[in-house]
Amino acid sequence: MRSAGSELGAAVLAAGLGERLRACGCPKPLVRVAGLPLVERAVRTLRAGGVRGKTMVVVGHRGEEVAEFVRSRFPDVEVLENPDYARGNGTSVLGAVPHLPERFVVAMVDHVHTPDSVRRLIATPGDFVAAVDSRPSFADPGEATRVRLESGRVVALGKGLEPYDALDAGLFVCSRAALEPLGGEPGPLSWNAIKRKWLASGGELAACDLAGAPWADVDTPEDIERAVDAVLAATRGSRDGFISRHLNRRLGRGITRRLLDTSVTPDQVSLMSFALAAASAGLLARGSLAAGGVLVQLSSVLDGCDGELARARLESSAEGQVLDAVLDRGADALIIAGMALGSRSRWGVQAGFLALAGALMVPYTRARWEAAFGEVPEEFTGFAATRDVRLGVLALGALTGVPASALLAVGAGAAAEVVRRLLALRGRRLGERDGREESGGEHLSDEDTLGDRRFGGRGAGGAYGGGAG
Numbered sequence: 001m002r003s004a005g006s007e008l009g010a011a012v013l014a015a016g017l018g019e020r021l022r023a024c025g026c027p028k029p030l031v032r033v034a035g036l037p038l039v040e041r042a043v044r045t046l047r048a049g050g051v052r053g054k055t056m057v058v059v060g061h062r063g064e065e066v067a068e069f070v071r072s073r074f075p076d077v078e079v080l081e082n083p084d085y086a087r088g089n090g091t092s093v094l095g096a097v098p099h100l101p102e103r104f105v106v107a108m109v110d111h112v113h114t115p116d117s118v119r120r121l122i123a124t125p126g127d128f129v130a131a132v133d134s135r136p137s138f139a140d141p142g143e144a145t146r147v148r149l150e151s152g153r154v155v156a157l158g159k160g161l162e163p164y165d166a167l168d169a170g171l172f173v174c175s176r177a178a179l180e181p182l183g184g185e186p187g188p189l190s191w192n193a194i195k196r197k198w199l200a201s202g203g204e205l206a207a208c209d210l211a212g213a214p215w216a217d218v219d220t221p222e223d224i225e226r227a228v229d230a231v232l233a234a235t236r237g238s239r240d241g242f243i244s245r246h247l248n249r250r251l252g253r254g255i256t257r258r259l260l261d262t263s264v265t266p267d268q269v270s271l272m273s274f275a276l277a278a279a280s281a282g283l284l285a286r287g288s289l290a291a292g293g294v295l296v297q298l299s300s301v302l303d304g305c306d307g308e309l310a311r312a313r314l315e316s317s318a319e320g321q322v323l324d325a326v327l328d329r330g331a332d333a334l335i336i337a338g339m340a341l342g343s344r345s346r347w348g349v350q351a352g353f354l355a356l357a358g359a360l361m362v363p364y365t366r367a368r369w370e371a372a373f374g375e376v377p378e379e380f381t382g383f384a385a386t387r388d389v390r391l392g393v394l395a396l397g398a399l400t401g402v403p404a405s406a407l408l409a410v411g412a413g414a415a416a417e418v419v420r421r422l423l424a425l426r427g428r429r430l431g432e433r434d435g436r437e438e439s440g441g442e443h444l445s446d447e448d449t450l451g452d453r454r455f456g457g458r459g460a461g462g463a464y465g466g467g468a469g
């Protein structure tokens with residue numbers, strides 16, 4: 001048995017009978033939710049959430065089928081056969097403990113979570129921590145294990161518990177020291193029983209409140225759709241603009257849902273969005289403004305689906321982000337050129353140059369700011385701050401027959417946004433100078449900063465402008 005190492009490990013409990021999902025035909029851990037079998041989703045979520053140590057999947061009922069799948073997908077994940085699975089899921093946990101690092105996550109294979117919830121849980125101190133949810137959005141309180149809380153700790157738990165303060169979210173961080181003494185007796189042994197034994201022995205079960213974060217417990221066929229809803233709710237872009245929040249996401253969510261169980265990849269969706277933009281540019285240039293405007297908006301809707309699909313399948317990548325950003329810039333250039341030509345006016349072409357400069361400068365300032373300082377400030381908002389708004393204005397301008405005005409509005413809005421960001425940069429510098437004067441900190445000489453100035457901030461790397469502005 002390989003050393004368990006010291007990094008945080010994980011045990012995925014996947015040994016249950018899955019009686020209520022027997023109709024699916026395959027073992028419950030292989031039931032697909034939002035495009036991924038449950039056991040693959042569980043392992044990917046744990047890894048995306050920061051679990052770097054030894055990961056084990058505990059199998060039981062139809063264990064060979066599950067084991068074969070896990071070994072094919074994750075050669076570095078260990079599969080543990082639990083011969084006592086009929087006694088309850090507590091046997092699955094205790095069977096894994098001796099093979100795991102000192103601290104590890106326990107995850108139910110049938111509880112669909114987000115990487116962010118895993119991150120929040122593993123950041124919570126304690127020998128035994130339970131993820132709970134005081135504001136469940138997708139889980140069924142009738143089926144779930146309920147918990148009572150006092151001072152941020154679980155003090156009672158059980159199905160049907162009354163009164164209760166939150167639901168048990170089926171995700172835990174444990175230590176071997178806490179769990180090793182809790183086994184021993186013969187007969188049924190549920191994971192809930194082990195938690196109660198820990199409490200009865202005076203152990204503290206800290207609570208990490210997910211407070212409404214998307215998660216779902218998949219026990220019945222009806223739960224599958226609810227779990228897909230939870231997965232899609234978690235894919236919302238963090239940089240959405242007004243049009244994206246109120247129009248594109250609503251239209252795009254249905255498209256993403258249909259793509260989840262297909263072999264279509266996020267990169268292919270990015271390319272489809274670019275193709276629609278290119279087609280719209282051709283129509284606009286020929287003067288077919290209405291048709292071109294519709295395709296502009298469809299391209300914008302699809303531009304949101306690639307990221308949703310990648311996040312839903314837990315396969316977001318830096319390569320995909322760069323591809324998406326570069327295609328977005330190319331699409332912007334084609335659409336604006338098409339609009340300018342389609343305006344059939346000299347000032348429409350001039351407005352097109354302004355709009356094109358703005359459509360490139362806004363994401364560029366963001367990319368350079370992120371490369372130099374990391375996160376961009378909240379105030380990077382504004383009328384033309386995000387691509388969805390710029391494309392929405394262009395689509396509307398085409399549909400209403402005023403392309404030149406739309407180009408001017410986008411160009412002016414983008415110019416204002418770039419000025420806003422440069423002022424934010426100046427404000428940041430003044431703030432730092434005041435800080436240095438107060439603390440007497442050393443001033444960087446021109447030589448120290450020339451390199452930065454010449455190469456535009458910390459290193460010359462950094463992806464060029466994300467999908468947003």
Ligand SMILES: Nc1ccn([C@@H]2O[C@H](COP(=O)(O)OP(=O)(O)OP(=O)(O)O)[C@@H](O)[C@H]2O)c(=O)n1
Nearest residue numbers: 013014015016017018019020085088089092109
């Ligand atoms: N002996 C067992 C029993 C259950 N589990 C796991 O514990 C979680 C909760 O199982 P539960 O839903 O209570 O039972 P299932 O067998 O999954 O489903 P059903 O009740 O429909 O049979 C699941 O991830 C299941 O795979 C386990 O690892 N070992």
Ligand SMILES: O=P([O-])([O-])O[C@@H]1[C@@H](O)[C@H](O)[C@@H](O)[C@H](O)[C@@H]1O
Nearest residue numbers: 143144145168169170191192217
């Ligand atoms: O819902 P289910 O999978 O039958 O039962 C599960 C329990 O076995 C587990 O102890 C708890 O942590 C989960 O939240 C869930 O309640």
